Amino acid sequence: MTKRNNAQSANFTLGGITLGFLVSYPFYLQGSFIGGLISSGCSAGMIGGLADWFAVTALFRRPLGIRPGKIMRTEIIPQNRDRIFAALADMVQHELLSQDVLRRKLSAWDFSGMLIRVFQEREVQETVSLMLTNLVQDIWNQREPEELRRQIRELLRENIGELKLSQTLAEVIEFSIERRNIDQVLTVVCRAISQFIDQPVVQNTLKDMMEAALTRYEENNPTRKMIGMFLPSPAELALGLQEKAKKVLQDGTVAQWLKESLLQFVLELKTKTSLQERLDLFVIEALDGGLETLEAKNIFAGSFGTSTEKSSPLTEHLLVNLRNNWQGYLEKIEQNQGFRSKVNKELKGILEKQILYHHNAIGRIVREGLDPLTDDKLVELIEDKAGNDLQMIRINGSIVGGLAGMLIYLLGMVLQS
Numbered sequence: 440m441t442k443r444n445n446a447q448s449a450n451f452t453l454g455g456i457t458l459g460f461l462v463s464y465p466f467y468l469q470g471s472f473i474g475g476l477i478s479s480g481c482s483a484g485m486i487g488g489l490a491d492w493f494a495v496t497a498l499f500r501r502p503l504g505i506r507p508g509k510i511m512r513t514e515i516i517p518q519n520r521d522r523i524f525a526a527l528a529d530m531v532q533h534e535l536l537s538q539d540v541l542r543r544k545l546s547a548w549d550f551s552g553m554l555i556r557v558f559q560e561r562e563v564q565e566t567v568s569l570m571l572t573n574l575v576q577d578i579w580n581q582r583e584p585e586e587l588r589r590q591i592r593e594l595l596r597e598n599i600g601e602l603k604l605s606q607t608l609a610e611v612i613e614f615s616i617e618r619r620n621i622d623q624v625l626t627v628v629c630r631a632i633s634q635f636i637d638q639p640v641v642q643n644t645l646k647d648m649m650e651a652a653l654t655r656y657e658e659n660n661p662t663r664k665m666i667g668m669f670l671p672s673p674a675e676l677a678l679g680l681q682e683k684a685k686k687v688l689q690d691g692t693v694a695q696w697l698k699e700s701l702l703q704f705v706l707e708l709k710t711k712t713s714l715q716e717r718l719d720l721f722v723i724e725a726l727d728g729g730l731e732t733l734e735a736k737n738i739f740a741g742s743f744g745t746s747t748e749k750s751s752p753l754t755e756h757l758l759v760n761l762r763n764n765w766q767g768y769l770e771k772i773e774q775n776q777g778f779r780s781k782v783n784k785e786l787k788g789i790l791e792k793q794i795l796y797h798h799n800a801i802g803r804i805v806r807e808g809l810d811p812l813t814d815d816k817l818v819e820l821i822e823d824k825a826g827n828d829l830q831m832i833r834i835n836g837s838i839v840g841g842l843a844g845m846l847i848y849l850l851g852m853v854l855q856s
Contacts, residue, residue, distance in 0.1 A: 443827075444827070445827050445828070445830035445831055445834065446826075446827065446830045448830070448834060449488070449492070449830045449831075449833035449834045449837070452488065452833070452834050452837045452838070453485065453488040453489070453492065453833070453837055456480075456481045456484040456485050456488065456837055456841060457481070457485050459477060459480075459481040460478060460481035460482050460485055463477040463478040463481060464478045464482075466478070467479075472852070475848060475852075476845055476848055476849070479844040479845060479847065479848035480841040480842065480844040480845035480848070481841060481844070482844060483840040483841055483843055483844025483845075483847070484837045484838065484840040484841030484844060485837070485840075486840060487836040487837055487839060487840020487841070487843075488833055488836050488837035488840065490836065491832050491833045491835075491836030491837075492833050494832070495829050495830065495832055495833060497511075497512065497513040497514070497515055498515050498516055498829070499514070499515075499516055499517075499818045499821070499822060499826075500513070500514060500818070501513045501514055514814075516817065516818060516821060517814035517817065517818060520814060520817060523817075524805075524806060524809045524810070525806075527805060527809065528802040528803075528805040528806045528809070529802065531801060531802065531805045532798070532799070532801040532802035532805070534652075535649075535652040536652070536801050538794055538795070538798055540652065541794050541798075542791060542794065544648070545787050545790055545791065545794075546787070549779075549783065550782065550783050550786040550787065551772075551778075551779035551782045551783050551786075552773075552779075553635070554782070555769055555772065555773055556635065557628060557631045557632060557635065558765075558769060559766075559769060560631045560634075562627055562630070562631065563627050563628060563631050564765045566623055566624055566627040567624055567627075568765075608708065608718065609705045609708040609709050612701055612704070612705050613705055616698065616701065616702065621698060621701065622694070622698070625694040625697050625698060626691075626694055629688045629689070629693050629694050629697075630688075630689070632688055632693075633684075633685050633688040633689055636681060636684050636685055636688070637681070637685060641681065642677050642678065642681050643677075645676075645677035645680055645681060646673050646674050646676075646677040647673075648677075649673035649676045649677050649680075650673040679808075683804070683808075700789070
């Protein structure tokens with residue numbers, strides 16, 4: 440459906456009442472009551488229409504070439520560019536995407552389900568499988584076989600709870616980061632997440648979220664509704680957010696952040712006793728419950744045998760096992776609601792900390808996105824979104840002015856009589 444051009448309607452209205460004034464004024468001079476009534480209404484409507492034309496035009500540019508001053512203010516939007524940008528950034532940071540809103544959205548998201556979908560990608564599976572097998576081979580090459588067999592046997596005994604798994608995990612993560620294995624995994628994971636975000640269902644979800652946030656922001660507040668008129672549509676906001684997310688995923692920003700978060704996690708894992716105890720308990724429960732299902736005992740027993748050579752069939756066996764059983768492992772994890780709940784809880788806890796620490800970055804990102812807009816682009820953007828509706832001010836001014844002029848003429852006639 441074609442949107443009505445209110446600017447054209449406003450011009451026709453102003454032209455019509457101007458013509459009405461020119462036609463009726465001679466009859467007013469001759470003393471005609473009807474001529475006087477129409478002439479008074481048209482003259483007042485013409486004045487109201489011209490005044491509102493000046494006011495609406497002054498929002499964006501210089502009507503009649505009048506420069507901005509203390510008395511006659513023109514180019515109001517370009518002159519207040521920084522204040523508008525600051526208000527928009529503040530609105531997005533503290534209203535649309537406030538910490539409370541983000542926490543509520545986090546509580547509703549199933550992160551374990553998203554991770555399962557990411558790890559169902561073939562490229563992710565191949566990269567992670569290769570990284571794990573390379574890591575196992577490196578550990579095998581750097582340790583004596585007897586010592587390694589002894590450690591694995593201890594892991595599989597009933598006293599598994601006495602192992603310092605948190606310390607071992609910290610060393611493994613550090614080792615993987617030093618050999619840049621983690622970089623490959625993070626790159627592939629970010630690429631898979633970017634492809635997931637690019638799906639139409641994600642854009643529709645973001646659009647619904649933007650619509651709900653804007654509705655909540657504008658509710659029962661005329662001033663906020665006026666500000667909301669200057670914003671892009673929910674679909675455009677969702678698309679912009681989607682493109683921004685894809686950009687930071689593809690340019691290495693997210694991968695670098697994840698790597699820094701891993702290093703911080705390693706540091707905390709080495710120094711915080713409470714985190715060590717929680718992680719030890721978590722890993723122990725996962726291993727203890729999954730040993731029989733994953734046939735870990737048979738894998739290790741068959742792989743190591745009694746060979747004393749440094750090269751072992753373990754890596755080849757592990758790689759084949761992972762390739763053949765990825766889907767089965769993912770299905771078991773998907774069905775293990777207790778494990779998924781713990782993963783969701785831990786990830787949400789990490790992300791809530793990041794929201795607390797980096798929430799101010801939202802306003803900065805909004806400002807960075809708005810700063811490239813020149814005055815002309817800003818005017819074009821706002822006129823495109825709200826200019827047509829603002830032209831209704833001109834139409835209303837002409838109509839209300841005309842009615843007021845007629846009413847004043849009638850009152851004058853009554854008082855004269």
